[in-house]
Amino acid sequence: LDYQHVQVPFEITLWIMLASLAKIGFHLYNKLPSVVPESCLLIFVGLIMGGIIYSLNDKSPPVMDSDIFFLYLLPPIVLDAGYFMPSRPFFENIGTILLYAVVGTIWNVFGIGFSLYGICQVKAFQLQDVSLLHNLLFGSLIAAVDPVAVLAVFEEIHVNEKLHILVFGESLLNDAVTVVLYKLFRSFCEMPAIKSVDVFAGVGKFFVVGLGGVLVGLIFGMTAAFTTRFTKDIRVIEPLFVFLYSYLSYLTAEMFHLSGIVAIIACAMGMKRYVEANISLKSHTTVKYFMKMWSSVSDTLIFIFLGVSTIGENHEWNGPYICFTVIFCLIWRALGVLVLTFFVNRFHVNTITGKDQFIIAYGGLRGAICFSLVFLLPDFRRKKLFIAATTVVILFTVFVQGMTIRPLVDLLAVKRKRESAPTVGEQIHIRFLDHLLAGIEDISGHWGQYYWKDKLEYFNSKYLQKILLREYDQPKSSIVLLYEKLERKHAIELAEAGQLGHAPSHPFLLCAGLLCSNNDRTAITDKKLEDTLNPDVLENIQEILARNLYRIRRTGPAYNRHTLPGETEPVEHAKEILILRHKSL
């Protein structure tokens, strides 16, 4: 027996296997996952395993290594989140998300830090040796909402898209703030004296860390898109590039002390549309499937490790400090959301309701990021106290908040996610309105999101697409071909009947015509009209038509860790076409 030789890969494989089997186990009984979130069950499994290891070895089970977490377990989850991020609601609410992520997190860090320092001044608690800086450092690691924990819970409760993106987006983007504050306070703790220059340098770092991450991500994303232009002859390695470049963006950002999470999200969101257009259908299925699979396994491993690491002798129990940590986490988050939302609502027509605010505050779950950061702290007298407090906060948020949030959402009748995908009509109207609003913004001289979106779209079609997309004749689905044929037939009929000159038959021509008659002096609308008549736009609409003819009948959540969108088999389509043809004949 030569175990030494194969130990490393063998144990890694066994851990992954255990995680996968645990997942299968939960889903065998359909009732269990509908009551308890998977994350709770996995932590529970971890706790049991940790207990077994502890009782067998009589020493603390191994703690999740922070390096393993940040280098290997976190990237797949963030990549999955970024790649499947619904970009429209994300960019529509980017201002609010950034406000919550930056100002909200700073608010929480200082709120929790200062109030815990206040608690430390109470003599009865025997905590007077914990300095303000240490409390702020602790605040910086405990304040950050964890994307992994948030995803695990919010995926299952299906709240409306806006609410989901607000909580989830905040949890992703606060990484930049957390990294900066954590590193700042950690270096302050080691410095003999703090100058005001250092504080200003710290504030400047926010922008460097965040925007630097975006830049690194976009560079790698564009390179990935460019690379997939040339993979036509070796389809099998196409999916690899998506993973390699995103991972490289994460590692590069981490190497330069930028936000890896922000980088990988920018990379995934940036490359998605180009990569999807370049690679084959099967490659794309593999990319999506593997991303889901990987993130699902990472997520499972993280929660199991979290459970295992909880057991042991790493903790110093100080009741008041731990209790007040939990309470302050809840209070400051609730206050922060209330105050920030007040300002947000003043500038928006589509306000965030009180119920939504409650769910945003209540959904601020903590998870493995806090846990890894607390273990990365330099050794000092009260590190074990901080570990204990962090563990309790994580378990409290995941178990108590995670398990009660679903009943609360039901009880409050929070607006749910619409179950069906938007219909063709809706999609066309949304697109149409976008153009219209961009035009209105341009006229009124207000450079809002529609204006920038329009400019970006122009830049994309004029330059980016030409560099990043492969030139090839896209295979058209049979339904589009049929549609084109019918359209051509219809056009010939109209031409023969001599009607073409009199009334534009196409609904867009009609719409555009109506618009024209109202604003025929503005050059912008003329540009829009050209846009509307543009064959590219027409082709786009045909594409939407083809994509949606079957999707309308399908219902189901759009983002879910366990399923991929569009699971219906192509055989179904063929069957339906047959039936339809049969009936028509």
Next chain:
Amino acid sequence: LDYQHVQVPFEITLWIMLASLAKIGFHLYNKLPSVVPESCLLIFVGLIMGGIIYSLNDKSPPVMDSDIFFLYLLPPIVLDAGYFMPSRPFFENIGTILLYAVVGTIWNVFGIGFSLYGICQVKAFQLQDVSLLHNLLFGSLIAAVDPVAVLAVFEEIHVNEKLHILVFGESLLNDAVTVVLYKLFRSFCEMPAIKSVDVFAGVGKFFVVGLGGVLVGLIFGMTAAFTTRFTKDIRVIEPLFVFLYSYLSYLTAEMFHLSGIVAIIACAMGMKRYVEANISLKSHTTVKYFMKMWSSVSDTLIFIFLGVSTIGENHEWNGPYICFTVIFCLIWRALGVLVLTFFVNRFHVNTITGKDQFIIAYGGLRGAICFSLVFLLPDFRRKKLFIAATTVVILFTVFVQGMTIRPLVDLLAVKRKRESAPTVGEQIHIRFLDHLLAGIEDISGHWGQYYWKDKLEYFNSKYLQKILLREYDQPKSSIVLLYEKLERKHAIELAEAGQLGHAPSHPFLLCAGLLCSNNDRTAITDKKLEDTLNPDVLENIQEILARNLYRIRRTGPAYNRHTLPGETEPVEHAKEILILRHKSL
């Protein structure tokens, strides 16, 4: 800049990226891959990179770590080979393959070992300190044909299926023999005296290592199949189990000093049919795609590393020894193939032609396995000589033989692989003949391959399928549904016309009836008749029909590293159905 922190994953990712980009580069110019095999080009890239590293650092570039090769790079390639192994030709020629792999390899080891020892006795060559045991040890590592190198070359030349499976099968199965002989001679080298008991123990080990590997592989394969029974609710992690269980089988076999290659092949071949039936279509696409992708990257990395490792100061150049190694490798392999084929041809109707023998002998390429084994040798005075000789043999076989084998195949007009898949008619006839031959073998009391195949099939459908397959109603394609409908209509018509009693209309009933009238006393044929009427068999034939209706028109090689079988889009099917329906109406 904090490079230390991300070094390991960063460098691994960069290497993989380099390998993938090199692959893309070659395929950009379509002429290059058609003249030079990819493996040669990759080694060439490796040589250049090694040269650059050597000239910059002025020390030998890093050598490919044997552990990395055996634990991480080899398994994906072997898994891919096993999973896509054409099982019919493999089992039809298993006897010949085993003869080549076991007897042929032993022949080569001892032939090369003894004749090199002879060379060492020539005083002028200054090699008298190389003992017989060391020569045999060297023979054991240089004799083994390398599956990676063979695959890389034979995939591109498309020889007929039998020839391909003979060379490829041998290269896979000789692992058991190589492992045993290598370890045996290595321990002999370290022993003070060798007893005859040790030699006999060594011979016994062949069976333990080979059959043990098969057993480990089958156990893991069956467990994998059983696990996929329960993944219905979490489709995304299905592909994971295929990889995890196969990798575990490899590691477990290696742990017990069994043949990991044999284990992973047995695992892959064992689980394939059950896993395919259990998992969803998309999961299966992912499995196939990822396997191809992974093996393709591993293969690229191996050849690049091979090139990089060649450069440096690890070599001791002794012209005669190295030249004679190359010559003996060629001569003993040619002799071995000639002698063994002589015996094989005496017992087979379908003989191996002279041309085929030449290609088998010429296709005995050496590769990274030899290279890793020679670096694993314990340090002794002549290790560097062995390294040099191994490197030269590998480069000679890959470059000279690898590049000339394609022109030779053209020149000799070796029978090529048929480009089209077998038609429905052929498939049905093959199946029918199998049953017939199994019956004949049973009557004549000769327990040949058809008899055992039939028994295995019976055992499979009676027990294994019930345990390993999920019970669910398989989604039938529209064409099968249509076929069933027509069949039912036909049956009703026949029944109404009162013809059913008089003449069996089904071709199988007819065939079976004819058979019956000839041998109506033998119970076996009655059993066959039952089999033929069995709804399972009928369903199978319907399945084949459905599967092949479109495949007939497709042409292309069946096994290729760069493409997946069946790349045609389902949309095409739908279109064709439409067209056919249209015409018929």
